[in-house]
Amino acid sequence: MSTFLLVPGLHLGGWAWDTVVAELTAHGHRALPVTLPGLAERAGEDPAAIGLQEHTDTLADRLGAEEPGVILVAHSYGIFPTLAAADRLPGKVARLVLVDTGLPEAGESVLTLMPHLLDAADGPVLRVPQQIDAVHGVPAAEWERYRRLATPHPARTVTEPIKLTDAWRALPTTGILCVHGGLTLETVRSLHATGAPRFAGLAEPGVTYFELPTGHYPMLSTPVELADVLIRAAAGGGRGLLEP
Structure with a gap:
């Protein structure tokens, strides 16, 4: 049995993982979805008081309450507080799993990588997108649930830089690449081939x-x-980048 700590991306709460949680549980695993401050059922909290540090602290507290061996799963924006928490408590993490996201460097913010997010700024929050592009394959019923449950995202979480010591780099890591959005193994191989550190x-x-x-x-x-795929990742499955 594995314990999965599931961290959502922008505008999402723990609700986004409901079906994944049910599947993992049906296979005998523990699945713990996270709602970060200011989102979903925590949307009543003051967004102006919530930055990346508050998200990181919340996740580190959840991680610290678990026994060692957690499979720490981050979707999209969630990699920022997830990586910072794993860097703080690497001994708790058996594997870091990235769902359609990259790895920020110390001192970078979400806006460093995605400056267009400021277009959605509305005071202390980022507005919820009015649509999800068809390429993402979200069924109509799930799109309706997204529209009903997604919440404005605290804007400071995307402007504050991530703090890292690089302790996380010793952790086994798995990337889950969602190819219809353009992130493929070939893309990652091309990035690696640039030779950039x-x-x-x-x-x-x-x-x-x-x-x-x-x-x-x-x-x-x-x-x-x-x-x-998460179950297979927890068991060490997947392809190495340079495997044929």
Whole structure:
């Protein structure tokens, strides 16, 4: 049995993982979805008081309450507080799993990588997108649930830089690439082939990859398949970057 701590991306709460949680539980695992401050059922909290540090502290507290061996899963924006928490408590983490997201460097913010997010700024929050592109494959019923449950996202969480000591780099890591959104093994190989230092670790032993034939929201579009891949990742499955 594995324990999965599931961290959502922008505008999402623990609700986004509902079907994934049900699948993991049905296979005998513990699945713990996280809602970060200011989102979903915590949307009543003052967004102006919530930055990346508050999200990191919340997740580190959840991680610290678990026994060692957690499979720490981050979707999209969630990699920022997830990586910072794993860096703080690497002894608690058995594997870090990245769902359709990259790895920030120390001192970077979400806006460093995605400056267009400021277009959605509305005072202390980022507005919820009015649509999800068809390429992501989200069924109509799940899109309706997204529209009903998604919440404005505290804006300071995307402007504050991440604090890292690089203790996390010793952790086994798996990337789940959602190919319909453009992130594929071939893309990652191309990044690694540039020789840039930030991409050197992409082909390290202990780093594996899976591709999913869906878009950026696999917990909504292909949750059963995502749960299966998470179980396989927890067992050390997946392909190395340079494997044929």
